[in-house]
Amino acid sequence: MDKTSEEASSKGKKRQRDQQPTDPQTNQPHHQIFSLEDNLSFTDTLVALRMMRAQFPRIDKVSIQPFILRSQLYSSVKDRTQVDRELESLRREKVVRIFKLNTGQDDHAIMFLDDYLNQMENVVKRLEEKEGDQVFKWFRTHVIDSKLEPSIEHQELYTLLSLGGMVKDGHISLLINAGLLTRQLIDPNMYWFAIPNIGSVLKGLSQGRKEVLSFLNRRRYKEMMLASMEKKCLRFSPLDMRFHLRDLIGSGHLKTVQTSTGLLVRVSKD
Amino acid sequence: MWKEIGDRERGILRPKSFTTRIKSNRIRTLQISNHKDIVSPHRASINSLQVDLTEGRYLLSGAADASAAVYDVQRATDYEGGGLIAKHKCLFVVDKQHEHGHKYAISSAIWYPVDTGLFITGSHDHHINVWDTNTTQVVMNFKMPGKVYRTAMSSLATTHMLIAAGTEDVQVRLCDIASGAFSHTLSGHRDGVMTVEWSTSSEWVLVTGGCDGAIRFWDIRRAGCFLVLDQSHSQLGRRPTIPEHSATNKALTSKSLSSGQNLNAKPRAQQRKLANGNGTKQSPVGRMPAKGSLRQRLHPGMLSSLDRATAHYGAVTGLKATEDGMYLLSAVTRSYVTKDSMHLLDPEAAGSDSRLRLWDVESGCNTLVNFETVRLQAGKPIQLATSQDSALVFVPCMTAVKAFDVWSGNTSQTFRGHYEYVNSCWFSSQEQELYTGGNDKQILVWSPPRLIADEGDEGPAQDRDNWSD
Secondary structure, eight states: OOHHHHHHHHTOSSSOOOSOOOOSOSOOTTSOOOOHHHHHOOOHHHHHHHHHHHTOOOOSSSOOOOOEEHHHHHHHSSOHHHHHHHHHHHHHTTSEEEEEOSSSTTOEEEEEHHHHHHHHHHHHHHHHHHSOOSHHHHIIIIIIHHOOSSEEEHHHHHHHHHTTSOOOHHHHHHHHHHTSEEEOSSOTTEEEEOOTTOHHHHHHHHHHHHHHHHHHHHSSSSEEEHHHHHHOOOSSOSSOHHHHHHHHHHHTSEEEEEETTEEEEEEOOO | OHHHHHHHHHTSSOHHHHHHHHHHHHHHTOEEOSSEEEOOOOSSOEEEEEEOTTTSOEEEEEETTSOEEEEESSSOSEEETTTTEEEEOEEEEEOTTSTTOOSSOEEEEEEOSSOTTEEEEEETTSEEEEEETTTTEEEEEEEOSSOEEEEEEOTTOSSOOEEEEEESSSSEEEEETTTSSEEEEEOOOSSOEEEEEEOSSOTTEEEEEETTSOEEEEETTSSSEEEEOOTTOBOSSSOOSSOSSOOOOTTSSOOSOOOOOOTTHHHHHHHHHHHTOTTOOOOSSSOOOSSSOOOOOOOGGGGGGGOOOOSOSSEEEEEEEOTTSSEEEEEEEOOSBOTTSSSBSOTTOOSOBEEEEEEETTTTEEOOOOOOOOBOOOSSOOBOEEOTTSSEEEEEETTEEEEEETTTOOEEEEEEOOSSOEEEEEEETTTTEEEEEETTSOEEEEEOOOOHHHHHTTOSOOOTTTTOO
16 A cells, blocks of 8 residues: 555564554544544554555455454564454454454454444445345444454344344344354354455465465475565465465464575475 | 572572572573483383472373383482483383283373372273382272373362373263272363363362363362353453452353353353254253243252353363462364264364463463464373473473473473474473473483583492482
């Protein structure tokens, strides 16, 4: 999005980010008015989140709001415990929402609350033209606002939705069809919150991961300079190389080594 | 070092902090021992290690070829290399040839906490044997319903001598040595129980970790478990001294932060959930009718069996409580299919990721410390160890043992020496030595380096104190 942030990121992934926030949205009407002091103090995690949100690749076929993977955060901020804790406080303050993805390996996607609400709006607009049901409004006002965890129990969902009106089981099916909830495979009474319309992107995510890893594994020494890697285009993933590299470095599949000619990316064998 | 001794003499430095300083300096220089070697007679992987708690002198090891052996780690049996390397051979070994020995692998061997006259072994042949050390005879035998994964006895117990046994059966059984019978059966887990540990602060509290990912705290004086750790309950680091928000009753399933929910509300909530059928599976554990408005009240102690909170998305393979009893470390690995093959534990998990978590026992919250583990061995219980001041935790990660700093999660040291997976480690705080045993049938000793020059000239001196029986 910004030229400066592009350059800053291409210099290296593991540096601590400087305090240059790119704030795409200046007003946040859904949140309380923080004091000026609170608004101006940023944590490393928040800065990293904002920066990565700004660098989210544009996908033409699907309209999707930017999301960040947890492993990407781990690759940018050095101290993982700090990341976990700051993420937890951001989640409690309702700045971000965390979703568990089903692409395996304990993936979590982090999305700013406003982006999520926008995404929901886009999806719901298309559906509500056909159905015209109130359930999406109830979901938004009662459930999203009060339930901050990534999963919810059936009974609790029922009670929270009932605060809006008479809930029937067909309503919950509507929510599942819209992609806002998915059932858990381990426990039939629990649901995961999900990002609607994200299916193709997730497919691209897992395929892209495989492609990057196989590309490096095919090379003789299983390594490549970061600079030349970034220029490569991925065939199977709509997300760009930088997204995948951050994710794989943060989850431990790749590691970066500092050499005299720059950063080297290597497949980690452990 | 000399300045510190001088300060200690003059009273500037307190004796306790002096010893702690020396100990932590020694721990930081741990490496594979250059003066001590344990000769293991086992012919299969070593599953369990423990040094006795009374003297810190005898090491007990249990192996997969149904053998258990005891070594004296303070006195060597002979010396090699011109007196520089002390070899510790086993004092005795009991194996399959023994008339009452185990037939299959021994998964857990522990000392009787009061003295070294007894030791207890649990094996995959469904038996727990209590052995007399001096005569190497089995004095008591307990038959379990499944393979025994771990046994534990409380080191604080003064009123009971119960052996807690975690088996592949969903119930945890407590065996009483005094009477020879089972005294308790604890139900609540939904899959096999891989780890059991007694609390280090109370002789009545038992912590168990199951293959279903749940960690439960049981007070054996009453029914049911009083705490189920939930990974979504988290706190940021150490607890604040004054609570900021009202602590909820963590044993209930309600995840919203409502306070003061009384226990009577629980059965009614369950009733409503089941009455709304719709193809949701009936809870297999509760004694609820399938539908109808009967208000069957469960015993309050059994309500915990309805709590399906999980501490992890995988099987809990290792648990360790810190010495002060305030924190609990848990290690988990992914497993795809649970025992009854009806539920996939986490089918979305494609890798063999594992993790370590630190829990605050008092509040039951996850302290969100991120330990940099990538892989832990799957399918087998592993034994973690903590250093005495609980600043470091030693975790067997595949073929290496990593020492993590407990509060920051950073890897402080990595011990690579085993040729195959490491199963157990034990830290002896008296000697600041780490003993590790693995699938390569070796027991390795890691100790602070000893300067060779000290011992070289004299050789092992004739020790006239070695006369005690």
